[in-house]
Amino acid sequence: MSDSFDARNYLENYDGPDFRIMEVCGTHTHEIFRQGIRRILSPKIKLISGPGCPVCVTPVSFIDEAVYLALEKGCTITTFGDLVRVPGSSMSLAGARAKGASVKVVYSPLDAVKYAASNPDEQVVFLSVGFETTTPSDVMAVKKAMTDGLDNFSILTANKTMPGAYEAMGKSCDAFLYPGHVHAITGTQICKDMCEKGVSGVIAGFTGDELLTALAIAAKKHSEGKPFFVNCYPRVVKDEGAPAAVAMVDKFMQPCDAEWRGIGVIPMSGVELRDEYAAYDARKKFAIPDQKKEYKTACRCGDVLQGKIIPKECPLFGKACNPDHPVGACMVSSEGACSAFFMYGGDL
Amino acid sequence: MSDVITLAHGSGGRKTSELIANMFKKNLGNEFFTADDAAVMPRPEGKIAMSTDGFIVSPWEFPGGNIGKLSVCGTVNDLACMGAKPLYLTCSYVIEEGFPIEDLEKIAEAMGETARKAGVRIVAGDTKVAGKGQVDKVFITTAGVGVIEEGVNLSGANAKPGDKIIVTGDVGRHGTCILLARDEYGIEADVKSDCAPLWDAVAAVLEACPEMHVIRDATRGGVGTVLYEICDQSDVGIKVDSEAVPVADEVRGVTGMLGLEPLYLACEGTMVMMCPAEYADKVVEALRKTEHAKGAKIIGEVTSDNKGRVVMTTGIGGMTYLPQPGNELLPRIC
Numbered sequence: 001m002s003d004s005f006d007a008r009n010y011l012e013n014y015d016g017p018d019f020r021i022m023e024v025c026g027t028h029t030h031e032i033f034r035q036g037i038r039r040i041l042s043p044k045i046k047l048i049s050g051p052g053c054p055v056c057v058t059p060v061s062f063i064d065e066a067v068y069l070a071l072e073k074g075c076t077i078t079t080f081g082d083l084v085r086v087p088g089s090s091m092s093l094a095g096a097r098a099k100g101a102s103v104k105v106v107y108s109p110l111d112a113v114k115y116a117a118s119n120p121d122e123q124v125v126f127l128s129v130g131f132e133t134t135t136p137s138d139v140m141a142v143k144k145a146m147t148d149g150l151d152n153f154s155i156l157t158a159n160k161t162m163p164g165a166y167e168a169m170g171k172s173c174d175a176f177l178y179p180g181h182v183h184a185i186t187g188t189q190i191c192k193d194m195c196e197k198g199v200s201g202v203i204a205g206f207t208g209d210e211l212l213t214a215l216a217i218a219a220k221k222h223s224e225g226k227p228f229f230v231n232c233y234p235r236v237v238k239d240e241g242a243p244a245a246v247a248m249v250d251k252f253m254q255p256c257d258a259e260w261r262g263i264g265v266i267p268m269s270g271v272e273l274r275d276e277y278a279a280y281d282a283r284k285k286f287a288i289p290d291q292k293k294e295y296k297t298a299c300r301c302g303d304v305l306q307g308k309i310i311p312k313e314c315p316l317f318g319k320a321c322n323p324d325h326p327v328g329a330c331m332v333s334s335e336g337a338c339s340a341f342f343m344y345g346g347d348l
Numbered sequence: 349m350s351d352v353i354t355l356a357h358g359s360g361g362r363k364t365s366e367l368i369a370n371m372f373k374k375n376l377g378n379e380f381f382t383a384d385d386a387a388v389m390p391r392p393e394g395k396i397a398m399s400t401d402g403f404i405v406s407p408w409e410f411p412g413g414n415i416g417k418l419s420v421c422g423t424v425n426d427l428a429c430m431g432a433k434p435l436y437l438t439c440s441y442v443i444e445e446g447f448p449i450e451d452l453e454k455i456a457e458a459m460g461e462t463a464r465k466a467g468v469r470i471v472a473g474d475t476k477v478a479g480k481g482q483v484d485k486v487f488i489t490t491a492g493v494g495v496i497e498e499g500v501n502l503s504g505a506n507a508k509p510g511d512k513i514i515v516t517g518d519v520g521r522h523g524t525c526i527l528l529a530r531d532e533y534g535i536e537a538d539v540k541s542d543c544a545p546l547w548d549a550v551a552a553v554l555e556a557c558p559e560m561h562v563i564r565d566a567t568r569g570g571v572g573t574v575l576y577e578i579c580d581q582s583d584v585g586i587k588v589d590s591e592a593v594p595v596a597d598e599v600r601g602v603t604g605m606l607g608l609e610p611l612y613l614a615c616e617g618t619m620v621m622m623c624p625a626e627y628a629d630k631v632v633e634a635l636r637k638t639e640h641a642k643g644a645k646i647i648g649e650v651t652s653d654n655k656g657r658v659v660m661t662t663g664i665g666g667m668t669y670l671p672q673p674g675n676e677l678l679p680r681i682c
Contacts, residue, residue, distance in 0.1 A: 036666025
C-alpha cells in the first residue's frame with residue numbers, strides 16, 4: 001500500500017518533461033480504465049492505448065477469410081467470443097451465423113479440438129489470434145489434433161509478435177508499458193535490445209498497485225533523460241522467459257509479415273504454421289482466395305491504436321459506433337481502447 | 349404413484365387429484381389452501397401490493413436451493429421491496445412429461461418450507477403437464493399479495509442526494525452459483541446461491557428507519573443494474589466505494605477468472621437500500637440482526653452531480669464509471 005501511495009503521489013505531482021507512454025496490452029488498457037488511473041496522472045503524463053488487444057488488431061481480411069470458410073466451405077468456426085462481432089468487409093461472423101453458418105464460441109483452443117473429435121463429419125477451424133501469450137496454446141491444439149489423428153481440425157492464423165510492433169510504434173511514444181504476460185513467455189532480452197536502440201520501456205503487472213508503480217518508475221526514468229528498461233514485474237517475468245513454450249512455438253511456427261488493423265503490414269510481426277504442418281493450416285487446406293480488398297470506413301481505430309487521437313475524437317465514437325453496434329474492432333472487445341473509454345468514462 | 353410425471357397428471361382427472369393430495373397439499377397445505385376454483389381469505393387492512401414472477405432457472409436444482417425455494421423468495425422479496433408484508437401466494441406449475449416425481453417432491457418440499465419461514469401462505473395452485481421437449485423440466489409462476497403498513501412509501505424514484513446506499517449482503521452469489529452449476533467452464537468452486545426470503549430484514553429496516561426511501565432486490569442484472577435504474581428514476585448520480593462492496597472470496601476468484609463484474613451478477617437474497625444518512629448506521633445494525641442480512645454494509649451514497657451515472661472510487665484512489673448494464677450475461681438464471 002505504501003508503495004502505491006508513493007507512486008500515486010509521484011504520478012499526480014509529476015512535473016518533469018512531457019511523457020507519452022503507450023500500453024500495448026488489452027488487459028492493461030482495461031485495468032487502467034477500470035482503476036481510474038488516467039484521472040490520477042499529472043497532465044504532463046499521457047497514456048496511449050496501443051495495439052495490444054488481439055481482437056482490435058485483427059484485420060478485416062481475416063474476418064472475411066473466416067466468413068468465407070463458414071459460408072462457402074461449410075466449415076464450423078470455433079473462436080473466442082470477442083471475434084464473433086468484429087465487422088468484416090461485408091459481415092461479421094455473427095452475421096454469417098444468422099445466414100446459417102456454424103460458429104461456436106470456445107474458451108480454449110483445446111475445446112475446439114475436443115469438438116472436432118466428437119464431430120468427425122464437420123470440418124472444424126479454430127481462429128488463432130493473439131500474441132506470444134496465447135500462441136503456445138494454439139500450437140498445443142495442433143499438436144493434440146496430430147497426436148489424436150484428427151483430419152477435420154485446422155487453424156486460421158493471425159498470430160502476432162510484439163517486437164515488430166514495438167519498432168513500428170516506437171516513434172508514437174516516449175516509452176512502452178510492456179505487457180507482463182507476453183514477456184513471461186519471451187523473457188526480457190527483447191526489451192533490453194530495444195533499449196540499446198533507444199526505445200524505452202518498463203514491464204508491468206496487472207493490478208492497480210503494479211500499474212501505478214511501473215508508471216511512476218517509467219516517469220522518473222524518463223525525467224532522467226536516458227533510454228531505460230526496468231522489469232517491474234519480476235515475480236512473474238524472468239529474464240529467460242519460458243523457454244519450453246518458445247521452443248514449442250518455434251517447432252510449429254515460422255515468422256511472417258502480418259497485417260495489423262488500422263496500421264498496415266508490419267514485416268515479420270506475425271507467425272504462421274510451418275509448411276510441414278500445412279494440413280492444419282486452414283488457409284492452405286481450403287485454398288482460401290485472397291480476401292484483401294479496398295475497405296472504406298470513417299472509423300479511426302488505426303489512429304486510436306497509434307495514439308494519434310483519443311477515442312472520443314473519432315467522429316463515430318459513441319454515435320454510430322458503440323458497444324451494442326461496434327463499427328471498429330476497438331469497440332468490440334472489452335479490452336479495446338474505444339470500448340474501455342466508452343464504458344468507464346475515459347474523460348471522467 | 350408412478351415414478352415420473354405423465355400427461356395424465358395434468359388431465360384434471362384422478363391422477364391430478366392424487367398429485368394435488370399427495371404432493372402439493374401435503375407440502376404446501378394450510379387453512380386457506382383450496383381445491384375449489386378460488387381461495388377465500390379475510391380482507392387485510394390498508395393498501396395491498398400484488399406481484400407475479402415466472403421461474404425457469406436451469407438447472408432446476410443448485411447449491412443453496414432449487415426452483416421451488418426460488419419461486420417463493422422471488423415473489424416474497426418483490427412484495428417486501430414495496431414494504432408489503434407478504435400474506436398469500438399462488439403457484440402455477442408447468443411440468444415436462446417424464447419429470448421424476450421424486451424431484452417434484454423436492455421442489456414442493458422446498459416451496460413449503462420456504463413459505464413457512466417467510467410467513468406466507470400458499471393458497472391456490474395449478475398444475476399443467478407439457479409434452480416431452482415442450483418445456484425444460486419444470487417452470488413455476490408465483491403471484492403474491494402483501495399488505496403495506498401505514499406511512500410506508502418506497503419507490504425507485506425516492507432517492508435523494510446525500511442518501512446512503514446499503515447492500516444487505518455480499519453480491520453476485522446466485523449468478524456465479526448458476527454459472528458454475530451449468531458446468532460449462534470447467535471451474536470448480538464452492539459457491540452457494542444466496543436465495544432467501546427477506547421480509548424479516550425489510551420489516552426490521554422499516555422499524556429502524558421511518559423514512560426509508562428505496563428498497564430493491566438485486567435479481568437479474570445484479571446490484572449494478574439496480575443502481576443505474578435508481579439513477580434514472582430519481583434523476584440523481586451515485587457514488588460507490590468499490591473497496592466497500594462485499595464480494596465473497598470464491599465469487600471474486602471465479603469472476604476474476606472469467607472477466608465478469610460481480611456487481612452485474614444476480615442475487616436472489618440480497619437487496620439494495622437507500623435511506624437518509626442519519627439513519628444509515630441504524631439500518632445496518634438492524635439488518636445484521638436478521639438471519640439473511642448479517643453481511644449488510646454501506647457501499648456508497650446518492651449524489652446531485654454525475655446525474656444518471658454510477659461513479660466508482662477505486663482502491664488506488666482513482667475514479668471510474670461503473671460500465672452501463674449490457675447484454676444479459678447468462679440466460680435462465682431465475
